[in-house]
Amino acid sequence: MSVVGIDVGFQNCYIAVARSGGIETIANEYSDRCTPACVSLASKNRMIGNAAKSQIITNFKNTVHGFKKFHGRAFDDPFVQAEKPKLPYSLHKLDNGNTGIKVRYLEEDKVFTCEQITGMLLTKLKETSENALKKPVVDCVISVPSFFTDAERRSVFDASQIAGLNCLRLITDTTAVALAYGIYKQDLPTPEERPRNVVFVDMGHSSFQVAITAFNKGKLKVLSTAFDPYLGGRNFDEALVDYFCEEFKSKYKLNVRDNPRAVLRLHQECEKLKKLMSANSSDLPLNIECFMNDIDVSSRMNRGHFEEMCAQYLMRVEMPLKVALEQSKLSRDDIYAVEIVGGATRIPAIKERIAKFFGKDVSTTLNADEAVARGCALQCAILSPACKVREFSITDVVPFPITLRWKSPTEDGLGECEVFTKMHAAPFSKVITFHKKEPFDLEAFYSNPQELPYPDHRIGCYSVQNVVPQPDGDSSKVKVKVRVNVHGIFSVSGASLIEKQKGDGDDMQIDSEPMVQNEGRGEEQNKMQVDPEGPSQQDQQSEENSSSSKEAAAGDKQDPAAGGSKPKVKVKSIELPIVVSNVRQLDSEVLTGFVEYERQMIIQDKLVKELNDAKNAVEEYVYDLRDKLCGMYEKYVTQDDSGRLSLMLEDTENWLYEDGEDQPKQVYEEKLDALRRLGQPIYDRHREHEDRPRAFEELGKKLQLYMKFVESYKQKDERFLHLSAEEMSSVEKCVSENMGWMNSRMNAQSKLAPTQDPVVKVADVIVKIQELENVCNPVINKPKPSLEEAPEASDQSAEAHNGPAAAEGKAEAKGNQQTKSGKEMEVD
Template sequence: MKNGGVGIKVMYMDEEHLFSVEQITAMLLTKLKETAENNLKKPVTDCVISVLGTAFDPFLGGKNFDEKLVEHFCAEFKTKYKLDAKSKIRALLRLYQECERLKKLMSSNSTDLPLNIECFMNDKDVSGKMNRSQFEELCADLLQKIEVPLYSLMEQTQLKIEDVSAVEIVGGTTRIPAVKEKIAKFFGKDISTTLNADEAVARGCALQCAILSPAFKVREFSVTDAVPFPISLVWNHDSEEPEGVHEVFGRNHAAPFSKVLTFLRRGPFELEAFYSDPQGVPYPEAKIGRFIVQNVSAQKDGEKSRVKVKVRVNTHGIFTISTASMVEKVPTEENEVEADMECQNERPPENPDTDKNIQQDNSEAGTQPQVQTDAQQTSQSPPSPELTSEENKIPDADKANEKKVDQPPEAKKPKIKVVNVELPIEANLVWQLGKDLLNMYIETEGKMIMQDKLEKERNDAKNAVEEYVYEFRDKLFGPYEKFICEQDHQNFLRLLTDTENWLYEEGEDQAKQAYVDKLEELMKIGTPIKVRFQEAEERPKMFEELGQRLQHYAKIAADFRNKDEKYNHIDESEMKKVEKSVNEVMEWMNNVMNAQAKKSLDQDPVVRAQEIKAKIKELNSTCEPVVTQPKPKIESPKLERTTNGPNTEKKEEDVEGNNNFGAEPPHQNGECYPNEKSSVNMDLD
């Protein structure tokens, strides 16, 4: 690509496109996000694991073993069949797949194993064979590279071979017997294969994703990552000091982590970050980026300003200079006399350590540099000689007052205030995507996602046509056969066959609308057949339900005419409405049933199930409120009596057992004496 990176050419939408590795990776992650529906949930036990060292060969892996087989068979096919497999990408890809399969088979079989590919090129079938010993001879140079990272690992960790208690291997390529033998020979012990070689890394990644995601709750699992490649900073020199280099993050340094570096500068300066060991980095360029700290100026007294730069490696291992600030001294005035006496001129300390060009403050990730603390560490000048002499010369308050009258008032001395000024940083990154380029990639991926959505809709429309053809063809010889006449039956079958042929010929790659139109054409004929079948299934059930409701309301009307006590409270005019509705609906049902009986099954029905359902609803709404009227409540009888004598109030008596309908009767001398002459008046409803 133009920036020196790796590009991948692919055919997309009948055009050749060039995608970067970052774009392809983003596409892969997006696809994985769409297809991942089930999440792996495994119990987690408490454990503490430390990674003492890492070593690897970026140019040694399973693909290299596959390439050895591919090169061997390409040469064999060129001699044996006069075919150049490398001239056709599709043929070469098929050869890669077969060689990978052969490699896996040789891991468990030491005998000769065949390799057969049909119609490899020019309609020719090719074949070959290979055994494990031949394969190990082909890969002898690769097998020698296995021990190199092992020696490097032991050197990093400062361990001896006897200090290693167990060796566990993961990865598909570790199944090759020669690889296992090399590792076992180096450590002098049998190797363990208890982990799933193919899924061990994937499960670890899934667990880490669950830890980072707020949508999942997992047991607390603290992971401290490490910086695999040491990172250094180099800064440009000024007129007084030479260029400097400092390693800010060593190999296997904890991450995420932040450090604060202090520089003494009079103007803007530049920092360049790079990997300290270019040979160990699997990238063509060791530089990370250039960072320019702007708006730096000297102090008002001409001295250098202290600039604090915060460098950080985040949880993804990405290095950046996050913030920069300048410590500036600003004079202020105080109104209080005591503050004036305590205020003293500040000067930079006469400390040889400050002459150094850089200071390093280690801090935990996420903490801020201690700007105020650094400012407070500056030394203070001794008290002014004027104040000292005055204290020695004036022994009492009277003389002091006389002197103050004679002398003019003393000017207030300024107090120095330390201010932290944020500085802008211009970042020129080498391998990290710029904002404009990143936005362009996001926009391109968005367009591709939309195109995938349109393609899915097109395929769904095509599949709907194909599904409709197969479904109706089967049902025309089954349940739908009676609901279409013979002539239409033959014509529709012919149309279904023609549509199927069209799908596999000129209609194989059509626009979405073409499939939608084709489906509508089929449904114009098929839908009436389907409706007739469904009506024939539902209509008898609806007629039966309607008949039951008619019988129910007709019986109630008959009971009313027979003076049944259950319905004698209903008004006669209301019941006539019920009888009228029942007669009308019954007449309608008899008419449509007779008309439907004259129709054949392949004709459209006279009445549909929904119409019958509507009649049932109409009948219920008319009759149900009438026949379900509750009987009026009968009030309980009340007794009244009038007593002779001065008390003329009416009292209610208990006329029925324990049922008291009023107050207690009057008492005389503690006993109840009912009046024999009292009359009982009862109101009956």
């Protein structure tokens, strides 16, 4: 079983796998450890990753990048509308109001959802993983930003299903980094000691995240998280782009913004310049040839000027740090270390501000680019039964408070309760008790819309069905289980009606836990059930069974105030159906359709790859054979054949770049076969000429060996006296025949020119060697017959007369003689 962690970044993706007892970041087919988050759609196929990135300039309208933040967002979302003018490709409003991406694929205009595009990217990452592991990949853990809302997380989860992946967990970036940091630490304090508090700062290309985590031996607990979803490395790139656009407008009279290709090229150069300025404080040049209208442009920039331009972004670094520290209720002195990851943390000015805020040097012990993927792989290893990992528990947090509101059709007022507060531990389950006589609706939403980096604070509506009053007409007790699972996704996972079978006791006595009365006749238990194992159906069922058994036990318990005389109260738990609506997630039918379409695109990509491979094989054969005709094959082909073959190669090359540019796979295979019919004999003559001497040499050595054996037999060598005359005659005859065959073939071959087909092939010589060995080896290796009984008896008698020492010496001599004889018999 595979264990894979995937860091899906805004700009690049990383894959880490658990193998050979450790975590390894794997490289793609370009030997690159990072895969660009790009998908390029073309007239015949898709290109994903590095191949797609090379199409950004040439096929900019159909090459999709920077789509990570469109997950779960509506087309009318202010963020989407702000991004739309910056993108070289087109956005489209889907029927459900979400953001679609419009491109031209297979000569048709297509609109893909963000889930489909991310699914394509995950398909590529899955393929890369399988090539590295040499086995299928299904289970994985995928990273998401800590500020992703319920809708965004559901969207990423759907994308993993489209790619055919079983996502065991959506883990936040900073939690993955914390796991990669803590699991290898051998000196963490014990659970009884004060925890070690570490700050993790992650600034990538598009966002800024901070988490403060408490470590004890075998566990980590996230104390607080903070973020700026719109601050990252690309802000600094855009500042440089804006500056140079203005400069080129005044210096070269070029309106760069009117040319998407020029803007994309400028972005690429500005990103390179930004990285160079992180390592150099001197003036650095920017040169772009044929930038626009065949004009070469150039300019200069230094780090000081760059930091002045980006002052507004650098000022925003401190706020998330301050918020995270306040929420954790720690002081700066309580912080053990500050670990930084993410590409943008390499900017010196950002490092300085982080270090200044916490009053200590920042630490870079983790790989800035690969730490998230490594943490994902570690989490996958912990969750997978295929790996043995030391026990390490992870407690994450709910980034935004969640409120539940309820109403019945016949009730006028609304009730609501904040079921998960900000920074509440996750994953977590709670059971809320309601007293209802009829079905009712629950609406979940984020409590503080102003804190969300997302315009819609609604999560979903959940209708609890089949609620009926008790037989005596009283309200029924309905227990509703709400949950934030390991993916950080909220759900109403179950509801049950508690039916009293005997009305001998008050319904408030059924629950042994103390209650807190909530508005709208809802009650929430102070004691909550924690489910650290994740959101699987089995776990949920076991929790519900446990809850039911507790309730039954509480019902059977006698009231001590009544002196044990009060009859027992029996209860029955009935599962209630829940109808979910307004949850921003793909319908099952739509998702199934996307999965099938992804399979079709994979098949199409495979067919195009096979077609390109067939075409490339023809081109490669043309160039290879043409080169060798004037080189190593020159003496093996006649001048007439060489001229005719060279003309055919030239015609094939011209055909490839004209009529043969777009042909079926079978046509290329036929062209290659036609070329090979002429080229293969030349190749065979060259190979035979090179390998034939070695084959004849091997046959000659065998013949000399067996001839020596025959001569030894004729000289009455005692080693071979046990062999019969008939056996030796067969060996001698076989050797003689093969000697004659070899001499005649060598003489005949020596009379032929290299341009002629050989009279004897290497395969023929190998067959002769095998025939020779089959006849001679059984005779040569025939063992001597065992000694007779009578001589052994006389030897024993002699040993008895001469004593033990003599017997021992004779046995030793006999053993030496057998060893010597055995060595001499090993002829072949």
